[in-house]
Amino acid sequence: MHDLIEHLMELTTSPHWGGVLPYLIEGIQITLYITFIGVFFGLILGIVTGLARLSKSKIIYGLATCYIEVIRGTPILVQVLFIYFALADFFGITFDHLTAGIIAIAINAGAYVAEIVRGGVASIDKGQMEAGRSIGLSSFQTMRYIIWPQALKRMIPPLGNQFIISLKDTSLFAVISTGEAVFMGRQYVATTGVYFEPYFMMGLVYLSITIPCMIILRAYERKLDV
Template sequence: MKIPSLYILIPNEGAVIIMFSSQVMHTLVPLLFEGLKITLLVAITGIAIGFIIGCLSGFALQSNNKFAKTISGVYVWVIRGTPVIVQALYVYFVLPKIFNFDLPSNIAGIIVIAINSGAFISEIVRGALMGVDPGQREAGLSLGMSNVHILVHLVIPPAFRSALPALGNQFIMSVKDTSLLTVIVVKEMTQQAMNYASINFDYVNTYSVLALFYLALLSILMLLQKYIENKFNLKK
């Protein structure tokens, strides 16, 4: 099947032509789809682990256990206070050097997304728990419910609903953060585009197609986020 060429004229001081030729589309698009698989693998796996870390850390920040609260507070402070790209370099280059082991780039990428998203999710969870009406717990105690039952039935459901928009935003941010993993050679979409551009020197067309890929992907994720939010709002 022949892929048609697409020409876009952008007026400027001099005319700039973005030419999505059949050659570019035929070669680059399959590479980006390969990168998309890695992007989604790293993002979904990383944020799934990060969600677990964030929930545990968020509960710890709200607990009366000083040790757990301190550990969680230091973790959040360190991760939120350092850029993702520095975390990636540290996980991929420094930790294997210190502990003398090999770490595949994809695994390193998942670890980076997990610990980074976990720190932000912990704050989301902490804020959501703080937003739950204290009367819920008091009502549960008055009915003779255990702390576990109060947490599961009266605290977590409203906290989760209130945290859902922020969790969706964090997932989208984590997908975008995967582009920074090019520094540790994770072969996601940006790395694939950079490799292609370095061979063909066609930077304008390559990065224009890459931008459209990200725009399409993130638009789909934003629509999915809205759908899930509306679905849960109906159950309030």
């Protein structure tokens, strides 16, 4: 017991708490950069694909479904390895670490956003479309002014959750040496041989981002319930 207390006291005074911070700060900046840009393009891709899943055209519906099922059925780790290594090996298409990470997040998030969009739009009563058409609006105008605003309110909570998931998924990009938070933390570990402080601080850094996001989402969901 005495040895445990001494060890804990040593941890509280360890210089590694502050030493790892510059590494993690640099890494989290890259993490947020990849996440925001990747999710932005994933949102665009997801909206297009989600609406395609509602198309009456069998070809458009089939292509959208194929993309969603393939991406949702494979881990993002496999996807980023394919983008970074396999495309360069087979097609000669090369991407740097950062670009490969952004593409992986965009493609992966796009598949999940597509299902969120499809579910959100499908949840609106079909009578809304008929009502819009009955007052002279086209299908596009009815979707834009009547269906989409209602569906978007329902989609915001799951979209927020997808952002958090994509943020955490960037930690896997350490395998291609992308300089995000986990990779930078591991760099500090490799330099110092210290494990506890870097990995503990790494967890705190992620929590400092995800917990506020979750609090905002829960508050928004309660507002919707009211």
